[in-house]
Amino acid sequence: MPRRTGAPPDPPARLSLISRHLAPDFALNTPYTVERLPSTIDTALLPKTQTRKMSSQPPHPTLLIPGPIEFDDAVLQSMSHYSESHVGPAFVATFGETLSMLRKLFQTSDLASQPFILSGSGTLGWDLVASNLIEAGEDVLVLGSGYFSDGLADCLKVYGANVTELKAPPGQKPQLPEIEKALSQKRYKAITVTHVDTSTGVLSELKDLSALVHKVSPDTLILVDGVCSVACEEIDFDGWKLDGVVTASQKAIGCPAGLSISMFSGRAMEAFKNRQTPPASYFASMKNWTHIMQNYEAKKPSYFATPSPQLIHALHTALTQILARPLSERFTLHKAASDRIKKAVADLGLKQVAGNPDEQAHGMTAIYLPESVKQTDILPNLAKKNVVFAGGIHKEIATKYIRFGHMGVSVLDPRRGDVERAIQALQDGLAECGYQKA
């Protein structure tokens, strides 16, 4: 990540850096920080290398799976925030700021857009969509690009949606002409797209897709599974006229797992309000949560179910760090790392599961193994080299490929050397497993 050059940090910032070194446990979102770090200080000024030396993280294998990912120290330290009332002014302010920061992350300035943060896995976002925005019997077109699109279709069916799946073979995605054809055959309440299917690393393009939907079927809601894309792939929520993006805390956002994070358009919220039937879930019901989120963002205490203050603090820290730099820079850095990795994979003579270069995610790479190398040999070999990759998960090809996640600090902080170390480990590991490039 390019360092800011030119003028050194101003005196208050320098002072805060020193105080951090004296009390490395008290990072962002601790009361000590509130005293020591004025909110105007650019956290990007904090010296990463020194922070790492002071790290509370013991040496451990580098986690390079497509989520959870490696954590920044300050994010992880925020997880140890002392206990607070979930309706006390300090926590309400933190939660409110976190919701407001989500608007910037999703690039929406439309005040009708509504963010949600719920305790839960990313999967809970599917329930949020399926039980609030769709009513039983309504038609939904699901663009199928892998395991996770299948899961979303299953979830929609549980809540009674009439699902039409447009499924592509492993490593591919449905193309615009067939989508246009499907949209012209039936009036769909919504279309869903998995921005990056974590099972295959296939990236779905959103801008042209949305333009097509708005042209062919303008009333159809455009709902995006952004679990493996938010914060590493560009998402222009307003500009692309999206109606919903659901994601999770533990991927490119770089926060520990445990939060379902989402943004819905004013149009989606209207669709919810205009339901003929009550929402089909309780804990994931927008009826229960919408006014709570609005109250939190207005810094008013409010209660439906107890949020996780520690996870919200960690998310607050992660979003503060993300928004301290231009988002475009973040996306560019993810793309650059992805390009390096994909070139290295090609140089090894290996193929990606996502075959088309225009359809390859920038936060992960799914790599077909050579026929002579088993997943059960290479993954433990890499683990011995302190690099943790993931196995395959797409049911048709699960044993034939491995997945390399490259999101967040592993990509943004070049001093870590995570990407280069992983590429080297992959090269060495494959050779040790007997593979030679043909």
Place this chain on the structure above:
Amino acid sequence: MPRRTGAPPDPPARLSLISRHLAPDFALNTPYTVERLPSTIDTALLPKTQTRKMSSQPPHPTLLIPGPIEFDDAVLQSMSHYSESHVGPAFVATFGETLSMLRKLFQTSDLASQPFILSGSGTLGWDLVASNLIEAGEDVLVLGSGYFSDGLADCLKVYGANVTELKAPPGQKPQLPEIEKALSQKRYKAITVTHVDTSTGVLSELKDLSALVHKVSPDTLILVDGVCSVACEEIDFDGWKLDGVVTASQKAIGCPAGLSISMFSGRAMEAFKNRQTPPASYFASMKNWTHIMQNYEAKKPSYFATPSPQLIHALHTALTQILARPLSERFTLHKAASDRIKKAVADLGLKQVAGNPDEQAHGMTAIYLPESVKQTDILPNLAKKNVVFAGGIHKEIATKYIRFGHMGVSVLDPRRGDVERAIQALQDGLAECGYQKA
């Protein structure tokens, strides 16, 4: 909490204590601990006062609301565990041990009992019950003792249950004769009881209730909301023949919020398997989670949705601490603290919302304010004294009372002095608000 007297810790235990002091950040569940703390060491031997001196928690107001509660340092430090794969052997072992420890916490040795730990608020446990154990149109008898019984009834209705509510006035609970009468009038699939209604501090007795249900309506499942009771009130899951207890991480268990924790009997799991219709939710579906929990407990990697490794580590630490002492001692200590608090409240001339001494929770006290004292005066007054109580939440009386939570370390570690400080603050605060005992 009584200290273990007699022989001092054996040499390995003493060594581990020393090493903890040298590296206070690396507590239970960090790899350093794995190296330094053999699993046979009784964590109760760890010196609380010294741990507190080395605390990573800065000075902060003492949180004495009925959840979240104050955290033990080691539990909070476990929240900062470095990133791990949710399907890697280390985390799978931790998750599996945590599930097994839940069996001990709930006092069930029946292998057919099934524990669940899901990312979510405690409220998600209601969805788990309502969408898996009840089918649309089935009758459920809800014993109403406050705000949270009402919420559970709402949740059951969302998933189609035909709910009969037996509601008591604020501060009371339905009594056995009327419950027997209700059970004899209709065949209920399940009866639900809120063990401690956090809105009123009303404690419901479970043993006699269960005996009654088994006598009068033996096929009826007995489902308990134990959010504010598990780990501070006795729950003999097997002995009392309960079918389900749902709880949350942030109350007497003493872990940060963010986990829905539950235990179901073999009979409940059979009822689930015998459903005529599919489960009515997706993220909370036992169809999706049961084999995952079973695999985790068997130390086999398994995936449906990504759990929160950090929260699971914290829960592991909390349960390790809880189970290091007899559960009966824990309940006795909670009762003793509760008795002290309730006596102090009576000495102040104040009444509890829960009027009947046999129906008063031992982990919280809901206190009616004198007519001359407003909630909006006394709560900020207490906050200035660094004691955080909660306001009322039962809609009929919300502004007329305050809630004092006394669970976990605030009760178990007398060196903290939390209870005495809170009683003193209440006495002083009421006087400063102009109250004099009549």
